[in-house]
Amino acid sequence: MRQDIPATVLLxxxxxxxxxVFPGTSCCLDNSCPGIDAGTVTGTTSGLxxxxxxxxxxxxxxxxxxxxxxxxxxxxxxxxxxxxxxxHRGDAVTTREVARFIDIDPGAVSRLVDRLAAKGLITREPDxxxxxxxxxxLTETGRELVPRLAEIADRNDAYFFGALEPGxxxxxxxxxxxxxxxxHHPAGDGPAAPPPQNRKTRP
Numbered sequence: 001m002r003q004d005i006p007a008t009v010l011l012x013x014x015x016x017x018x019x020x021v022f023p024g025t026s027c028c029l030d031n032s033c034p035g036i037d038a039g040t041v042t043g044t045t046s047g048l049x050x051x052x053x054x055x056x057x058x059x060x061x062x063x064x065x066x067x068x069x070x071x072x073x074x075x076x077x078x079x080x081x082x083x084x085x086x087x088h089r090g091d092a093v094t095t096r097e098v099a100r101f102i103d104i105d106p107g108a109v110s111r112l113v114d115r116l117a118a119k120g121l122i123t124r125e126p127d128x129x130x131x132x133x134x135x136x137x138l139t140e141t142g143r144e145l146v147p148r149l150a151e152i153a154d155r156n157d158a159y160f161f162g163a164l165e166p167g168x169x170x171x172x173x174x175x176x177x178x179x180x181x182x183x184h185h186p187a188g189d190g191p192a193a194p195p196p197q198n199r200k201t202r203p
Contacts, residue, residue, distance in 0.1 A: 066156055070152045080115065084138065087122065094127060094134065095134065122137065124137075
């Protein structure tokens with residue numbers, strides 16, 4: 001069953017293929033044809049695999065899925081690992097700081113910490129710098145576990161990206177960081193929205 005063809009098609013589309021084949025079809029000589037979108041013409045609509053985001057999502061799913069299976073042997077999820085290694089390295093030491101660092105909702109981090117505390121891997125202690133904050137600290141068990149999990153993370157990273165030349169990898173990482181840091185808010189639509197803090201994460 002053929003797709004419907006608009007009565008008028010843009011000049012930059014293969015309209016000569018339609019004229020004489022589908023009665024009533026004519027070419028538009030400029031881009032001012034009312035109600036016509038070049039994307040509606042058969043063959044001009046971009047497909048799923050034409051989008052870089054599709055491939056990035058697939059790669060992310062592969063990297064995440066393999067890592068998740070390895071961590072499951074230690075009864076830790078990827079999200080819990082993110083909290084553990086962040087606190088272990090001192091990149092962030094309060095719930096709110098961790099939430100900002102790994103870019104998820106503070107409430108989600110709090111729930112992750114609850115589960116890690118129940119496993120005996122992390123504790124909450126009063127923060128000397130703020131009476132309203134609790135400082136996250138790894139237990140001895142947590143401190144011993146993180147290096148082993150870090151080795152798993154390194155192996156998983158090497159599994160997917162080890163074939164890249166160091167320079168290529170550095171350029172790729174730099175470009176990804178640049179894209180994430182850029183303001184993609186449409187011009188004229190007001191200030192850019194703040195970074196999302198409500199991402200769902202597996203506890």
